[in-house]
Amino acid sequence: MRPIAPLGRRRVVVTSCDDVGAYRVVDAADPDGPVPAAGQFYMLAAVHCWGATENERPFLPRAFSFLRADAGALRFMFEDVGPGTRRLAELTAGDELWVTGPLGEGFRAPNPSPPARRPLLAGGGIGVPPLAAWATELGTRPRALLGFRDREHAAGAAVMSDAEVTVATEDGSVGHHGLVTELLAAELARDPHAIVYSCGPPRMLEAVRALCMEHDVPAQLALEAGMACGFGACYGCVVPVRDGGYVRVCVDGPVLDADRLEPLAEDAH
Amino acid sequence: MIEFCGLQIDHPIINGSGTFDAIAARRAFGEALLADFPFSAFVSKTITLAPRAGNPPPRLWETAAGMINSIGLPNRGLAGYLEHDLPRLAALPVPLITNVMGSTEAEVAALVEAVDARPEVAAIELNVSCPNVKTGLDIGADPVSLAALVRAVRPLTRKPLIVKLTPNTADVAAVAAAAEDEGADAVSLINTLRAMALDPRGAGRTWLGGGSGGLSGPAIRHIALAQVFAVARRIAIPVVGMGGVACGAHAKDLISVGAVLVAVGTENFRDPCAGSRIAAELKSLQIAESPSSSMNAS
Numbered sequence: 001m002r003p004i005a006p007l008g009r010r011r012v013v014v015t016s017c018d019d020v021g022a023y024r025v026v027d028a029a030d031p032d033g034p035v036p037a038a039g040q041f042y043m044l045a046a047v048h049c050w051g052a053t054e055n056e057r058p059f060l061p062r063a064f065s066f067l068r069a070d071a072g073a074l075r076f077m078f079e080d081v082g083p084g085t086r087r088l089a090e091l092t093a094g095d096e097l098w099v100t101g102p103l104g105e106g107f108r109a110p111n112p113s114p115p116a117r118r119p120l121l122a123g124g125g126i127g128v129p130p131l132a133a134w135a136t137e138l139g140t141r142p143r144a145l146l147g148f149r150d151r152e153h154a155a156g157a158a159v160m161s162d163a164e165v166t167v168a169t170e171d172g173s174v175g176h177h178g179l180v181t182e183l184l185a186a187e188l189a190r191d192p193h194a195i196v197y198s199c200g201p202p203r204m205l206e207a208v209r210a211l212c213m214e215h216d217v218p219a220q221l222a223l224e225a226g227m228a229c230g231f232g233a234c235y236g237c238v239v240p241v242r243d244g245g246y247v248r249v250c251v252d253g254p255v256l257d258a259d260r261l262e263p264l265a266e267d268a269h
Numbered sequence: 270m271i272e273f274c275g276l277q278i279d280h281p282i283i284n285g286s287g288t289f290d291a292i293a294a295r296r297a298f299g300e301a302l303l304a305d306f307p308f309s310a311f312v313s314k315t316i317t318l319a320p321r322a323g324n325p326p327p328r329l330w331e332t333a334a335g336m337i338n339s340i341g342l343p344n345r346g347l348a349g350y351l352e353h354d355l356p357r358l359a360a361l362p363v364p365l366i367t368n369v370m371g372s373t374e375a376e377v378a379a380l381v382e383a384v385d386a387r388p389e390v391a392a393i394e395l396n397v398s399c400p401n402v403k404t405g406l407d408i409g410a411d412p413v414s415l416a417a418l419v420r421a422v423r424p425l426t427r428k429p430l431i432v433k434l435t436p437n438t439a440d441v442a443a444v445a446a447a448a449e450d451e452g453a454d455a456v457s458l459i460n461t462l463r464a465m466a467l468d469p470r471g472a473g474r475t476w477l478g479g480g481s482g483g484l485s486g487p488a489i490r491h492i493a494l495a496q497v498f499a500v501a502r503r504i505a506i507p508v509v510g511m512g513g514v515a516c517g518a519h520a521k522d523l524i525s526v527g528a529v530l531v532a533v534g535t536e537n538f539r540d541p542c543a544g545s546r547i548a549a550e551l552k553s554l555q556i557a558e559s560p561s562s563s564m565n566a567s
Contacts, residue, residue, distance in 0.1 A: 004297070004298065005297055005299075006298070007298040007302055007305055007541065007542060008298075008540065008542035009539075009540050009541065009542070045539065051487070056333035056334040056488075057331060057332075057333060058331070059331055059333075059334060059335065059336065059539075060336060061538075061539055098540075100541060103297055225326070226327065228329055228535075228538035229541070230297075231294050231297035231298070231541055232290045232292075232296065232297060233289045233290050233293065233294065233537055233538060234329070234340070234538050235323060235328065235340045236326075236328045236338060236340065237326075237328075238323065238326055238328065238343075239326070244322070245323075245343075246323060246326075248293070251293045251297065265326065
C-alpha cells in the first residue's frame with residue numbers, strides 16, 4: 001500500500017545541510033510524516049522569502065523526490081539552477097520549510113515470476129536521490145550506473161551508499177568518459193535479464209527509455225515535470241502516453257513504466 | 270451558515286473551477302480530505318460534451334507573483350463525467366457545482382440538460398471563456414452573445430445557474446448585466462487573464478504548448494477587486510469573487526466590494542488546505558470587526 005500524505009502542507013525545520021560536490025543536501029525533521037516509498041516526492045517551499053522575494057519568485061512549491069527517509073526525518077538534494085532551487089539551497093539549520101507529501105507512485109519491485117530480472121539502476125545528475133532511496137529500500141546492493149557532467153557533479157554519487165556504483169562523466173574527469181547510456185548499453189548487451197530503474201535529466205531519461213525499448217528490457221522511469229501543486233489539481237505536469245492522451249506525473253507517476261510512454265520531450269518543464 | 274442561490278453552505282470559501290481535483294486529492298491525502306474538506310461547496314473542472322486530452326506540454330509558467338497555465342480543459346467528456354467522476358464527487362461532504370462549456374448553444378444546452386437531470390449536482394456554472402464559432406470572439410466577452418447563450422439554456426434547468434465571467438473583455442459589468450437580464454442566478458469572476466510566456470532559449474518562440482495561457486495568482490488580485498467591484502455595483506444577483514486570493518484579508522476585500530462567496534484558485538496549488546485556512550482567517554477578521562466584538566473589547 002502506497003504511503004498516503006497527511007492532508008495539507010506542514011511546517012518542518014531544517015536540521016542540517018551539507019555541500020556534496022555541486023549539490024546541497026538538506027535534512028529536515030518531519031515528525032508528523034509517514035515513511036515514504038522510494039520514488040515518491042514532496043512539494044517544498046521555504047516558509048520565508050518564497051513568493052515575496054525581490055522579483056516575487058519563487059512563487060510555487062517545487063517537487064523533489066526524497067534522498068533518504070529515516071524515522072521522522074527527510075533528506076533532500078538540490079542543485080541551484082533557478083529561483084526555487086537557489087532559495088532551497090541557501091537554507092540553513094533552523095530555517096523552516098513547507099512540506100506536502102509523500103506524493104505520487106514510487107518504484108515497484110521486479111515481478112517475481114520468471115524470468116528473474118536483476119534490478120539495474122541508471123541515471124545521474126539531480127536524478128540520483130530517488131535511485132539512492134530505491135537502492136536502500138531494495139537492500140540488495142544493486143548495480144548503479146550514474147552519469148554526471150564533471151568531477152564536481154560526480155561527487156554527488158557519494159549519496160548512493162547502498163549500491164555498487166559506476167560513474168561516467170561527460171568531460172572524462174571521473175570514471176567512464178562519456179554518457180551513462182553507453183555504460184547501460186554495454187551492461188544490457190552483457191546480460192539483458194535486468195529491470196532498469198532510472199531517473200535523470202530529460203535527455204538522459206529519453207535515451208534510457210529508447211535503449212530499454214530496443215533491448216526489450218522493462219524499465220521504470222522516475223519523471224520530472226514542472227508542476228504547480230503535486231496532488232493532481234493543476235494538470236500542469238502531463239506527459240504523453242502511447243495509448244493516447246496524457247497522464248499526470250504527480251498522481252499517475254512520478255514513476256512510470258517506460259513502455260507506456262511516448263518519447264520524452266527535452267524541455268517539458 | 271450562509272445562503273447562496275438557495276443552497277445552505279457552511280462558509281463563504283469555495284474553489285475556482287479547475288484549481289482543485291477532489292478525486293486526485295483523495296488519492297493523495299486519503300479519507301482525511303473528506304473529514305476536513307477545504308471548501309464549503311465544490312466546483313468541478315470544466316466538462317465539455319466530448320472528451321478532451323488538453324494541450325500539449327509545457328502547460329505552466331511561473332511568473333512574478335503568479336503563474337500562467339495553458340491546460341486546455343482536459344476532461345472525460347460529459348458521458349465520462351456522469352459515469353466516472355460524478356459518483357466520486359457526490360461523495361464529497363459539500364454541495365457540488367458542475368462547470369460546463371460548449372462552443373455552440375446546442376452543445377451547452379446538451380450539457381445543461383444532462384447535468385440538470387442529476388440530483389447530485391446542486392448548481393451549474395457556465396464557462397463562457399470559449400470562442401463563439403461564428404464570430405471567433407469569446408462568448409463571455411460580448412454581452413450580446415452571452416445574452417443569447419443564457420437565454421437558450423436558462424429554461425433547461427431549475428438548478429441555480431452561475432455564469433463564470435471572463436476578464437478579457439472591455440466591460441465586464443455589461444456582460445454581467447446581460448447574464449442577469451437573461452435569468453442567471455449568480456455570476457462568478459474573474460477567470461484568468463490571457464497571457465503568454467516566451468521560451469527562455471530566445472527567438473521569440475512561445476513557451477506554452479497551447480500558445481497562450483491564463484495568468485492567475487497574486488499578480489491579478491487587484492484586477493479581480495476592480496472587476497468584482499464594478500460588477501457588484503451593476504447587478505443585484507449574487508457575485509462569486511475570485512482572483513489572487515491567498516489569505517482571509519484578501520477574501521474580506523472581495524466581500525467588502527460585493528462578493529457573496531469567494532473562490533480560491535492558485536493558492537490551492539501552494540497550500541492544499543488553503544480553503545479551510547482562508548475561511549478560518551476570514552472568520553477571525555469578521556469576529557474581530559463585528560460591533561459586538563468591539564463593545565466587548567471596550
